[in-house]
Amino acid sequence: MNENAWDYRETDARPQGIDLRGFKVEAVDGSIGKVDKHSDEAGSAWIVVDTGPWIFGKEVLLPAGTVSRIDVAEETVHVDRTKEQIKNAPEFHRETHLGNADYHDELGAYYLLGAPFGGRPF
Template sequence: MTEHVWSYTSASGHLAGTDLTGYKVEATDGSIGKVDKHSDEVGDAYLVVDTGVWIFGKEVLLPASTVIRIDRENEKVFVGRTKEQIKNAPEFHRDKHLTDPGYRDELGTYYGPDIPFGGRPA
């Protein structure tokens, strides 16, 4: 079951209705880009991050559960994943993420809490 990965944790500091577009995104080991789009819909919350030159303009989709803290004053979102884990995530498909439940499950499993900090098992 991967549904809980699509919700913000209570410790993240997320306030429903807060526009995170343009916020800088920080992995545990450095900056990965800016929020291009986000959803805070209950049970379907996520960030789409534009990585810029870091991984050649690739966009990545991060389920809301990866957010560990939001700093509204400095407009930063901190995620509990390394750059490498995010870089190795399933490729983001803008057209599939809303329509393909298999794709959503693949991402949910990759980022799921049953593997420490998501990603592939050690």
């Protein structure tokens, strides 16, 4: 992960103009859901993942810095975190956390701790 959790990595080769909604999301240890919404705003890029039954239908917000690669042909976003690390991230509520600077800072700090695998010490 780069120093800013909210930017895609330069090596990621984030394809411009591609709508990621509906892409599968794969953690290092398995599927976590599908992209429901995404932002490509510089310094504030992220994906919202609908986890379906994995964590009881909750959504999670992942900073763009967690994305290790995007496979357009397979419509899959790969992230460099485990399912457990994602599950233990600060809880996300779309209505209150999208655009919330305090949540943005809290989540960014969570994913930057212990890079490259992020998250609080387990």
